[in-house]
Amino acid sequence: MTSKAAGSPPPDNHTPQQQAMPEVNNLTTADITASLKAGFSDFLARPVMSGFFGLFYAVFGILFVWCLIWLGKIWMIIPAAVGFPLVAPFAAAGLYEMSRRLQSGESFGWSEILAVMANQRKREMGWMAFVTLFIFWIWTYQIRLWLAITLQNASFSNFDSFLNTVFFTPQGWTFLAIGTCVGAILSTVLFSVTVVAMPMLLDWETNFVSAMLTSIRVVTQNPVVMLSWAAIISVTMLLSMIPAFLGLIFTLPILGHTTWHLYQRAVSPAEK
Template identity: 75%
Template structure:
């Protein structure tokens, strides 16, 4: 489909102008259901384009795990696979733009989506990516720390041996318990500051601090509903990793599109 640019495009001003805190709406379970339906509809409207982002994310995950095995970092394979979904919000930036244009009724092609994503380097979405990757880095090193403290005498020659130690020894159970608690805390922090911030930075000319504060406000004012949405994302993403990351080809696009529609329901749209 030829690219068109006759409709509204995401702002690319490198200097954010609007620092006013937007109004937060009350979000219900019905909003999540409606957002999921809209997200699935967006996926069906652009299955190839949406699936491309899912395929790219899945391929990167497979390559990442293969590199860990090749480097002999067997102990890092499972933690990396579990922590990999932490960077999904940034990977879904192109999906937010697809949903934004579909919702606005604007025609678009590959060039429009990729150009808008490239222009984000001039704005503050890049800083949001830094925050996301920093949390993933912290996740990785806290796993290494607990491995050194709890499983210091263990030897991991292959993935099977690592799984045996982790799931069938008392030390492994302790490692899992602590890792789960710490991982849940990091995931909660990252979810709170990104669930609305990512699409908001793409949608309007604002700064990263305002976007992150707005995201935290949405979670704080709708704790039960947003916790349910976080659980849906976590379970869906983890299940998608089972078939060699290939489930992400479908689940990442749908969740990404859904996140956009949930953001539009949770945050009052910018003034025209």
């Protein structure tokens, strides 16, 4: 019987190679400005298609609030409106693909963009969606918990009574203070793990854990710039929701396109 030499692997043994982590670059506020200009340019290049994604997000928000009213969950309207931007990165997947194709000079139509979005369910984007929705669930659960603790004796027969209780009573102020602090922590966590991870998963053949770690590295290496970008996103999204969510038709696409270009500046090209 002939035996193989010790230590020599069989010829058909293909050991998977670990993909090298990308290099993270240092960013400045000039990168945000340049990315915003590029994002606005992408929006103007395809305003109807870009606006469609914003319209879809706005309509979903309107229906979501209407369902809460119909179910009598008045207390959920403000927490839902504040937490709604948390799922925006996942909603912007189509915008990332549009910016990628515009940047590379590729032609595309509705079918190409929608096909890429549909194919993400076979890749790692689904896990990122799970992470996003899980944090959103934590947000709504802890709001309900603190609502029960701080406003336990209050009753909300309508939205106006809820607003009066929250904004014009000491218990409401306590609820707002706690909710703001907890929401800021959860928003920072979610922003840190998704801001680069979402576009990276669309651009790379990589796993969602590596994408999240890269995203965290970008934020920790550029805390001032990235948290400034997070503040811009939060304020813009919240202001856009005031006119019945309709402002999102314009702001969500611009922010989505901008995020793609900021990702390109934050992560150096590497072998894919």
